[in-house]
Structures are given as C-alpha cells and as structure tokens.
Amino acid sequence: MTRRSRWVALLGSAAMLIATDAVTDLAVLRAERADLPPAPFRTELPPPGEPVVALGSPLGFLNSVTAGIVSGVGREIPGSASQGNALVDLIQTDAAISPGNSGGALADHGGRVIGINDAYLPPQTGAVSIGFAIPAATALDIADDLLDDGRVTQPYLGVAVARLTPQIAQSLNAGTDRGVLVRDVDPDGPSAAADLRPGDIVTQQVAGERTDTLEAFLGALRSVEPGERVPVTYLRDGDAGSTTVTSTAATR
Template identity: 85%
Template sequence: MERRRRHATIIGSVALLAVTVGCTADGDATATPAGQSTVSAAPAAAGLPQVVARLQPSVVTVRTGQGLGSGVVFRDGGLVLTNEHVVGDQREVELALADGTRVPARVVAADAVTDLAVLRAERTDLPPAPLRAELPAPGEPVVALGSPLGFLNSVTAGIVSGVGREIPGSASQGNALVDLIQTDAAISPGNSGGALADYSGRVVGINDAYLPPQTGAVSIGFAIPVATAVDIADDLLDDGKVTQPYLGVAVTRLTAEIARSLGAATDRGVLVRAVAGDGPAAAAGLRPGDIITGLAGDRTETLEGFLGALRGVEPGQRLPVTYLRGSDRRSTTVTPTAATR
C-alpha cells in the first residue's frame, strides 16, 4: 500500500538544550523533548470564546496510570490523536470529555520516533475537530487547548513564532522531531497531544513539547503540523507502524534577502540550513547554503512543496534533486535511509 506522508526525518537535531515534553501532569516529565499558507481572517476578539467553545468538545484529556495528557478527536468513530509519550506503554486509557463525562479508550498504535499515537474511544459520537492542512504563517495568532497540570479544558493564546523547526536534542534521546510549528502560546505538562488552533477554530497542530525556563527560554513551545500528524496516523491505522525516510538535511524558507546574499537568481526554493556529515544528503554532495528547487520530480518552490514531495518516499528510493549553488544550477541523487530510534 502506498503511504501518504508529509513527515520525514530530515536531519537529526544537535543536542544543545534540554527540552521538556508537555506530557503527563504528574511531575515526571523530563528532558526530551511549508509554499503559501491560506490564512483565514481572524474573527474579532469578542468571537474567540465562541470559537473555543465550538472546538473544546473535540479536545479530550487522556488519563493514564502515570498521569494525564491531552488529545484531539480527528476522525469519526471515536478516533483520537495524542502523543506517544502521553500513553507510554499503556494499552488502555481513559478520556475525560469537555462535558465532564469519562469514557474508556484503547491505544490502537503508537510510534516513538514521531511521538504520535492513535486512540479509539468506546464512544463513537465524539465530534472530530476541523483540521487545516496548510501551515500557519509566522505571526498568525493561535490558541492552545488541553489540560496543563490537570487544569482541564484550559486555553492559552499566542502567535506562530516559526515553522520548520526541530526540537533541540530530540535525536540524541531517541526521537527525531522536525518540521514543527513553534509558538509562544503557553504549553505546559499536560498540554501534550492537545490542539494548536487558528482563530477560525481549525486545528493546525498537535502540541508536543516546550523549552523549560531553566534553559533561558520564555514561551517557546512546539506542535506537530496536523497534516503531518494525520498522515502518520493513517500509517499507524494501516500498518501499526511508521517507517520514516532519513535525508540528513535541514531546510528552511528561502527569502529574497537570503537569495540575494547567496547570489542566487531566484528566491523560489528551500534553503539548506544544515547537513548531517554522515547522512544521505552529504553523500549526494549537498552543502549548507544550497537552494533545493526540485525533489523526486516535483518542484520545491516552497517549504510546503518540499515536504509535499516527500509524501510516499520510502527508504532506499533514489530521489533526483535539482538545486542552486550560487548562480550554478546542479543536480544529484539522494537515497534516504530508514530513520533509527
């Protein structure tokens, strides 16, 4: 079966900072942890409570033997997305709903590398949240919904601080969390697995982790883009596992200013920010400062285009790459390997 995939393990993060997953609220959480967006106009501030009220029935609290986290109903039939670190090795959990009721749920499948898990509630009438496939733009206002530190149905607000982020140190601890949404909406233990939503009430991400204050950070949190999460959930539902291709390259948005500084003739492409020394991209000859304009036969004029070109890519598949190095147009072939835990 051909798999739909928006997420790939692009580059392992360097262990620079301790990162705390906003997972269970029992105090045991420790260090671990795209193109043009179609952005809906934000409603007036007076309408935000109504937007939150409509979305809250689709956001649940996930109770386990070790503590609690959050989850998002993403499909009919009681299917819920949450983080793998929320459920751990549990196979049966309890969901606390916005109306105060509780319902048992089963862990269908989980993946530690992508830090995602799919639950199936015993109630099949839970309302799926509206989902937004496009990445939000930096500066766009967002709200985070979940149950931080056991405060059920909590809401915090902020903006999108950036996209295409990776969690520092995640690769060294067994995860490889990349291509994330960064936000300054407060995320705390218990928020993990909850919703990051735009001001029209559509979920744009699944909250995952934050940098704790002892690192010197102030309101730096991360969410997995919901399109990535749903594609991974489809793999988990189909096969019970996710196989991630590893390219060994970190890419970011290319601006006109950066393109000019590099002497490039175009600002349409994605900038290679870092290359793992022993990864497939390095073996293919890619270097920091290169501008990737095509991957696997698809044009990659934007970050979303690059990530979209990775859909269906399997480890071992030879991928043609076109890129610019300064004003020189070049091509090569990269063969991704399988990501390791």
C-alpha cells in the same frame, strides 16, 4: 510495531490505544464514545502572527485553554535535529504550553486543529512562552500509516547528515557554510549507489527544495515518497556535483 489493546482515559471517556510512533511522539486512540463530533484539521501551515489556542490538561488542570499567536513555522526543538530522526518543521507558539499539554490540540480561531502540542522550553533555559506543536499535516500522515498496519513508513536515503558549522566548512575548504554535511553513508544504501560520500556537502536543493540548513534538509525529506528519484546537489572538495538518489522504504 504491534497494535495494543490498552484502554486509557481521554477527555473524560475511555479510549483504546491502537498504535504509537515513538519518534514523532504520536499515537492513534479510538474513543469508546461514538457521539463525539470529529475535529476539523487544517493542513496548511498558519502564518506567523495568527491567533491560536492550545488545549490540554497542564499540571492536572483538565481541559485548560491558553491563547497566543503563531510565533513561527519550520522550527526545531534546539539540539534535536542532530539526533537523527528529529521533529522538524514544527509550529512555534507563545500560547502557554506546560507539562500535560502534550497531545492536546493547537487550534485556530475557527476551531480547526492546526497542530498537536508537543513540547516547550522550560524557564530555566531563559525562554518565555516558547512552545512547539507538530503540524496537522504531519500528524495526519503518521496517523494514516499507523491505521494502515501499525507502522510508519518513511523514505530511506541511507545517509546520515549533520549540521555544517563554519568551523567544519573552513576545514573542508567548502567556500560556504550553507548546506548539510554528509557524516556517514550506508554502503548498501541508495545514497552509496548514487555515489554520495562522507564529507560531501549537500547544497541548494533536495527534491527541488532548498536545503541551506539541517532543518531544511530533514523537512525536504517529508515530501519524498519511497521509490522516488531524488535529485541532489552537493560540493566535494570544493567542486560542485549532482546526482539522483532513489529512495527506498524504511518502517518503524
């Protein structure tokens, strides 16, 4: 990813766009003004029920603030996890988020940024006040990578996974519908070298974290560093197995 030198408007001031990451919908901007106080970031996830405020410019109403609570954590935007590089482990809030809020802060009552507003479910889906924010820890990790060299580095296991539905579990005689289906394996990737195969069901844990669902699997990968040895447990034809996958680095 190349650095860009376009100037954009930011909170009534000009800012230079340094780098972007299309997958996480995040960008690093450098404000032209030098007298702006830095916002403190809170990297631990907030508990459900904690009061929060969402800042942004919904529908062109500049610098608007809405209030609500944290409705949940570890969420995904429905349907996004099956698309591969999904946004997972999102913060769900009932603070009103509308078009134009994206990129604004989700803050606690101490003024600390706990997330970056990213999306909402529109009323036509039947949802009422369901919005999502990227956790501050994720945003900081992405920003650090972008500031280093304009690219985001992630661990690569060389495996494509899918949701394990009850129907798929039954067809595979898995005996469980808790886990993640290995849909495809890069023949030259680290998972193939560790003998993971299409049709395997990753169960129980990856890198010490439970992976009962697709969201949990994708979330567990966030703690993996390139070059790290990742223990994986799986089911194959109803039999339990384990292996270790040595992750490599993937950049975008």
